[in-house]
Amino acid sequence: MAVRAILFLLWACLFVNGSLSLTLSSKLVHRFSEEAMAVWESRRGDNASLKPWPKRNSLNYFQLLLQSDLKRQKLKLGSKYEHLFPSEGSQTLFFGNELDWLHYTWIDIGTPNVSFMVALDAGSDLLWVPCDCIQCAPLSASYYDTLDRDLNEYSPSLSRTGKQLSCSHQLCKSTTNCKGPEEPCPYIVQYKSDDTASSGFLIEDVLHLTSASKNSTPSSVQASVVFGCGRKQSGGYLEGAAPDGVMGLGPGEISVPSVLAKAGMIQNSFSLCFDDNGSGRILFGDQGNLAQHSTPFLPAAGKYVNYFVGVERLCVGSSCLKQTGFQALVDSGSSFTYVPTEVYKKIVFEFDKQVNATRINLQQSPWKYCYNVSSWELLSIPTIKLMFPLNQSFLVHKPVFSESLNQKYTIFCLTLLRTDDDYGVIGQNFMVGYRMVFDRENLKLGWSIANCEDNGNGKRVNPTPSNNGSTSQLPTSEQQSIPNTHAVAPATARNAPSKSSVAASRQIPLLLCCSRIRHIMMITRVPLGKEKGLHLEGSLSWIRFYVSRDSLPLEALQADVCV
Numbered sequence: 023m024a025v026r027a028i029l030f031l032l033w034a035c036l037f038v039n040g041s042l043s044l045t046l047s048s049k050l051v052h053r054f055s056e057e058a059m060a061v062w063e064s065r066r067g068d069n070a071s072l073k074p075w076p077k078r079n080s081l082n083y084f085q086l087l088l089q090s091d092l093k094r095q096k097l098k099l100g101s102k103y104e105h106l107f108p109s110e111g112s113q114t115l116f117f118g119n120e121l122d123w124l125h126y127t128w129i130d131i132g133t134p135n136v137s138f139m140v141a142l143d144a145g146s147d148l149l150w151v152p153c154d155c156i157q158c159a160p161l162s163a164s165y166y167d168t169l170d171r172d173l174n175e176y177s178p179s180l181s182r183t184g185k186q187l188s189c190s191h192q193l194c195k196s197t198t199n200c201k202g203p204e205e206p207c208p209y210i211v212q213y214k215s216d217d218t219a220s221s222g223f224l225i226e227d228v229l230h231l232t233s234a235s236k237n238s239t240p241s242s243v244q245a246s247v248v249f250g251c252g253r254k255q256s257g258g259y260l261e262g263a264a265p266d267g268v269m270g271l272g273p274g275e276i277s278v279p280s281v282l283a284k285a286g287m288i289q290n291s292f293s294l295c296f297d298d299n300g301s302g303r304i305l306f307g308d309q310g311n312l313a314q315h316s317t318p319f320l321p322a323a324g325k326y327v328n329y330f331v332g333v334e335r336l337c338v339g340s341s342c343l344k345q346t347g348f349q350a351l352v353d354s355g356s357s358f359t360y361v362p363t364e365v366y367k368k369i370v371f372e373f374d375k376q377v378n379a380t381r382i383n384l385q386q387s388p389w390k391y392c393y394n395v396s397s398w399e400l401l402s403i404p405t406i407k408l409m410f411p412l413n414q415s416f417l418v419h420k421p422v423f424s425e426s427l428n429q430k431y432t433i434f435c436l437t438l439l440r441t442d443d444d445y446g447v448i449g450q451n452f453m454v455g456y457r458m459v460f461d462r463e464n465l466k467l468g469w470s471i472a473n474c475e476d477n478g479n480g481k482r483v484n485p486t487p488s489n490n491g492s493t494s495q496l497p498t499s500e501q502q503s504i505p506n507t508h509a510v511a512p513a514t515a516r517n518a519p520s521k522s523s524v525a526a527s528r529q530i531p532l533l534l535c536c537s538r539i540r541h542i543m544m545i546t547r548v549p550l551g552k553e554k555g556l557h558l559e560g561s562l563s564w565i566r567f568y569v570s571r572d573s574l575p576l577e578a579l580q581a582d583v584c585v
Contacts, residue, residue, distance in 0.1 A: 103234075104235035105235060105307045105308055106245075106287065106307055107304060108232070109130045110137065111128070112304055115300075115301075120168045122262045122264075124263065124450075125354060127140065127269070128140075129229065131227055131228070131247075131249070132182075132183060133182045133184075136176060138266050139267075140267040140268055141264035141268045141269070143269065143272075144353050144460065146268065146355065147271075147273070147276050148249070148268070149270055150211070150250030150268055151174075151175075151251075151266065152173075152174075152267060153253060157253075157256065158175065158252070158253075158255055159261075159262075161175060173265060176251060181227055184225055184227040186223060189204070190203035196210070206224070207223055208222070208224075209222060209224055217257040218257030218263075219255070220250065220252045221252070221253065222251040224248055224249070224250060226248050228246055230242065231243040245281065246281075248276055252267065271460070272329070273326050273329070279460075280462075283307075287307075289308075291310075291461040291462055292306045292459075293305045293308035293457055293459045294457075295456070298455060301475075309461050309463070309468075314468040315416065315468065315469055315470065316459075316461070317414050318411075319466060326462075329352040330352075331448075331467050333350050334347045336409070337409060339405055343372060346365045348445060351446070356447045356448075357449055358388075359439070359447060360439045362440070362443065362446055366440035369406075376404040379401060380394050384433075389435035389436060389439070393434055395433075403421070403422055406418040408452075419454050419455035420452075420454045421437060422435060455472070456470065457469065457470050
């Protein structure tokens with residue numbers, strides 16, 4: 023046995039020595055060294071045609087190194103364009119109550135191109151537009167108070183570049199509803215509430231875009247995308263929410279950002295920016311800046327199917343509350359922000375304790391913590407801050423809704439809602455004032471304080487047609503008719519590639535009574551505590567309100583308050 027052990031050790035030593043003897047080495051040659059020049063000359067055989075070889079450590083030497091680095095970085099990035107945005111401009115539009123509190127942008131599809139004003143929804147994947155309509159929302163501008171041009175309907179037969187997607191296509195997810203592999207691929211997106219849905223079949227056509235970068239002039243770009251030909255809409259889509267379609271911006275492979283990145287046209291990222299005045303912009307390929315804060319996206323069952331992040335705690339004023347952590351979906355298709363019930367209770371308790379104003383009860387309001395103040399200038403509103411891992415903070419710029427009743431009184435509400443789900447939703451109202459970067463390549467959410475007129479490179483971007491509509495922050499009474507005033511968490515879309523929450527914005531009841539009965543206006547006095555629709559606690563003795571079918575300007579909705 024001992025002899026065998028000795029022989030084994032000898033064999034092991036010989037094996038190691040043999041392995042060491044096979045070690046390979048190679049000499050490194052700098053690209054601009056004399057050795058490299060000699061090799062280059064021997065291969066070319068024509069010294070006269072060579073460019074002057076840079077002298078080591080000369081200015082020309084370092085310029086060539088810099089040019090080489092830039093070329094290498096472009097190859098590494100692998101994207102053709104720095105930024106892309108819709109051909110009519112990157113600006114987003116906000117019409118407040120008139121079009122259900124959503125942000126929109128104009129896009130052009132097909133050949134010849136047709137324009138559509140689509141709602142921006144980071145909570146879903148599919149782009150769809152009204153198409154060969156069986157049941158669609160009104161498209162005439164005369165139907166809406168805020169639009170200065172008609173909305174459009176897509177027709178596959180009128181586009182030279184459009185074609186139906188077959189059931190055998192890899193992006194067709196509704197194969198169970200297909201009769202054969204060459205049949206048109208159907209789609210249907212359904213929501214939890216309002217019987218809201220869109221259905222039709224999938225189309226492939228060109229999306230018209232514009233490129234933007236620091237060192238080049240804008241140029242026209244066409245990208246082949248797959249979208250829904252929405253033949254039949256229902257529920258909220260017939261009553262003001264996204265009448266001309268939805269652009270899903272989720273991480274699914276059918277979404278526009280995914281298609282552009284897969285084609286090598288942009289980095290796998292995009293940004294949304296919403297200003298306090300209702301304007302904003304969208305940029306495909308934007309990965310933000312070095313100074314931005316960030317937090318990682320969270321997978322669900324090992325997959326990144328939505329933009330979920332982990333909130334470690336919430337801070338109200340200077341108080342950071344214990345046990346207020348939760349997971350949240352970052353969703354531009356949700357007008358407001360929702361947190362789980364137990365977290366909500368702690369936040370509103372602390373907010374109410376810190377605010378120096380008289381609380382009132384607006385029974386028809388979704389916001390339960392509303393206040394009346396006699397002097398807005400003297401009011402100190404507690405700040406709301408979300409804390410993410412690694413001490414990354416997100417200060418909410420606009421946590422309250424406010425409305426002046428007259429020159430003396432103002433009401434405001436904490437625009438935070440609770441949900442019975444175990445996760446929350448970070449909606450548009452918390453994104454205001456930030457450049458929100460959905461960096462899918464690095465699987466993280468970035469944010470930085472931003473001027474939304476800037477394209478991220480210090481340049482202004484081409485605007486879309488101006489928003490002549492009101493950006494009234496006052497909800498309408500038809501939003502009051504929804505029995506469930508709690509948050510509708512992102513709904514599960516059956517037979518579709520994604521979830522969507524764009525219809526959930528219709529869950530916002532009216533703050534001040536306003537009924538949509540055409541051509542009727544009433545002015546009345548009601549004692550406090552006796553009117554079912556409105557009850558104000560505090561020093562107010564009566565309130566005058568208007569009831570009208572048409573959307574009224576803000577001044578017509580102001581209430582006269584007496585003490």
